[in-house]
Amino acid sequence: MLSTMQDGHLSISTLLRHGSKVHATSTITTWTGSGTRRETFAQLGAHAAKLANALRSLGVTGDQRVGTFMWNNAEHMAAYCAIPAMGAVLHTLNIRLFPEQLTFVANHAEDQVIIVDGTLVPLLAPHLAEMKTVRHVIVANGDAMALEAPAGIEVHSYDELLAGQPDTFDWPEVDERSAAAMCYTSGTTGDPKGVAYSHRSIWLHSMQVCMTDSMRLAESDKALAIVPMFHAMSWGLPYAALMIGASLVMPDRFLQPGPIAEILAAEKPTFAAAVPTIWQGLLQHLDANPQDISHLREVVVGGSAAPPSMMHAFEERYGVPILHAWGMTETSPLGSVARPPADATGERRWQYRYTQGRFPASVSARLIGDSGKELPWDSESVGELEVQGPWIAASYYGGSDIDPEKFHEGWLRTGDVGKISSDGFLTLTDRAKDVIKSGGEWISSVDLENTVMSHPAVAEAAVIGVPDEKWDERPLVAVVVRHGQQITASELREYLSDKVAKWQLPEHWTFIDEVPKTSVGKFDKKRLRALNLEGKLDITHF
Template sequence: MLGNMMFQPLLISSMIEHAGRYHSDTLIISKNTDLSITETNWGKVRNNSKRFANVLNSLGAKLGDRIATIAWNNHRHLESWYAISGSGMVCHTINPRLFPEQLVFIINDANDKVILFDKTFLPLIKAVKPMLKSVEHFICLDAPDAAVKEQVPDVQFYDDLIAQHSEQFAWPEFDELTASSLCYTSGTTGNPKGVLYSHRSTVLHSYGICMPDSLNISARDIMLPVVPMFHVNAWGTPYAAAMVGCTMVLPGPGLDGVSLANMIDTYKVSVALGVPTIWQGLINAAQQSGTKLESLKRNVVGGSACPPAMMKVFKEQFDCETIHAWGMTETSPLGTSCQFKAKHQHLSDEEKLQIRLSQGRPPFGVDLRITDEEKSTHEIERDGKTSGNLQIKGHWIIQNYFGKAESALTADGWFDTGDIATLNEDGYLKISDRSKDLIKSGGEWISSVELENMAMGHPKIAMAAVIAAIHPKWDERPVLIAIKKPDADLSEIEILGYYADKVAKWQIPDKVIFVDSIPLSGTGKMLKKDLREQYGNVLLNS
């Protein structure tokens, strides 16, 4: 027997309709590529998304066609997202920081029909255009510009196109399992792999983000998604923002610390989201200018582990709670977020910090388990101490990669993340490392993340990476790659001594290498593969 309740498919178009109807005058503040500011609102975003949906129809785009975007976080990009997915097409966000060869592969693999791009990325478009097999239309998201037209003669301009079309558009209704958006993984070996989300998974993921025990997003918030929309859909926040109707502050290309501090103070941002390298720049800028970022109540950190020292600075200097979160492209990305339970409220500040350092616990909608090192289906104890392979399943978790018939799951239906972690009895996750970044020294495992976090606690270190270097006796030993803070006087002996009372002696790095920069991926993660290639034999030569 079925229930007697109304059925409506879970579609992305319903979220922008809700925002446009019930939060019409809520501001969307957008920094453009020329660094000017546009103030719009959810009502106008909804209307322009309908105009652009009519544009796509006029261009002959059809259900399931992939429409690519190479753009910053701005209002035109946001409007186009809802137009694409709401019309039943697939919004394919592309990371412009990838190598041109990877971009060509991704666009051809996705069989994109249209590419939308910001003027910033004109040289990239011009370079790869001759190698693209399926793209029929190029649309610049900036205002009409003769210089752009000169370099890409067949380009069309977003503002011109939407001005020619009506905001009257009836969102089509279709199966909620229809594909909605496509993101490709970064940092993998070989070519990137596509992850194809559905309308159903995206709407449910948005509910998951908004829950109080998750990222706790509401209509009262002023949200600054520093994480780019081309990085796992800005962690799903543009969808969640429409679902609850919160104010959005879109930073465009202004991702430096000074620009972010100014936007937070000017627009009274209450919650911001980004990777640790971004927050380090914000902290430095705020300390130099003297601002206390008074409106910022919480910041969400994902992408890589947040150093304890950074959490303390946000709390002690800016009265801002840091919410650790974990996820992957394959998980939409929300897997866990770190919020307290009632029983934790009586804990001391130091005890609370230890909980904050975990990646948190899963919201309803996903489940986690830890299996033994052989990656079998055997689940090991949830004691917060025994580590193993982290696996996940749920409503917004990948089943197979785009264009691949074979399953991406284990024999019993879980996705193996490639992370090594522990779970405690309450479900709090603590990631030790990526399996490929663990250091095996004399048969014992050393966590590179733990050593990096300790190094980041040193007042003279700006950034730190720990890699496994080949050792003639112990197989592998840790080596610390560090960037000193400006004008800091720091020696190898001092930093190795700093570790002495923090870890077992055999876990202390064998060597410290000071550098001016550490390579980062397009999503702000440290490229340890590149560091291992450069410094992996350093102990053999010493």
């Protein structure tokens, strides 16, 4: 029996209409380096309409892809609104991709137009010749004349192109399951893989961001979106802000601790979102240059695990609670949020807050063990996390033959390994591909790394599994010694001896100058493994 309820409605055009009308006076503030420029949501509505008209005038039609190569600013926000609302697909290009990845994703998505920030032109320009479908480049916040494009690509000034365009647009109806926006993941293996979010998934995800037990975004908020708009949709903040009327503060390219502190002082946001390295940098800056940041009701940290020491420092020294969250590009990205149960107090409350968080109703989770069997939620059983839900990817863009291993039985295999408590809190211990399978037990490379890095003489440490006849795999620790310090493998092994289980104690150690990194700054263990296979590491064995 069919319901009698209305269908449709879940679309970026509805969101834009709502935000620009009901929350007309909410604002998007963009930092200029020395001050701000401000646009109301009513102006954003007109701005987005002008951009949509401009893109139509360049021939953008149907569900063609329009790329952005931009910082977080008002123009990027207009692109977030205009492109999906006109029925096209927003493709946020990650400015930190390696050149070959960048051309790959632009070609794979078949971008027709790219909007680029003036300051990012030098990063993009050298690769335009290899972007086979791009016909137009629009330079925002900078000088279009400075870009010499290859033949076949027209260059436009954003301001000139939009000037004179009508400030209304007849936004078409779209199917809620059609793609609204795309983002490619930059894994360490193979080509980047595209995730295409739907109008529906973005709508549901935005509601989640505004739920009290999630990020709690409200009309009363002024949200500083530090996490880039080219990185998992800035964790959903732009669309959620439009939904609820929260004002947005955009740092543009000023992501260093000093400018962030300046933005905090000038705009006094109530909420902010960024990866741990940003908060670590800000913490050091604040410790050296004290400043009241208690206007922040909460800041959300994800992307990688937030160190407990940092969580305590922000809360105890600055009165700002850190909300730990987990997600990935394939999960839109909101997967879990570490808001403790109401009855957890004191140390128990902190233990909940250190976790990657609790699963909301829209994200079903299960743990799969080595044998492929589902594991219990007992805070002990360790397996690979699989998730399911309306804002979780079912496949990668381009067909089900792209990395089919990531999806099975309707679940996304996250590649993350961890355990879940009986009340649905996730604790991650490793990436599935990095976990070390030793004698039927799993050793977390991340736990070992953190323990080694807790030694004051160690700057960085990366752990990989190496083949072992008896145990299948055993850990190899690659250590970067802190500048001016000295330490031996024996001393580190001794240091670890009372900190990890005896059977986890690594036998293989090497000292390197630097841990190889991926384009987004994560440890590149693939390269480390390659160096080992090529015999380029000088290893001490115990």
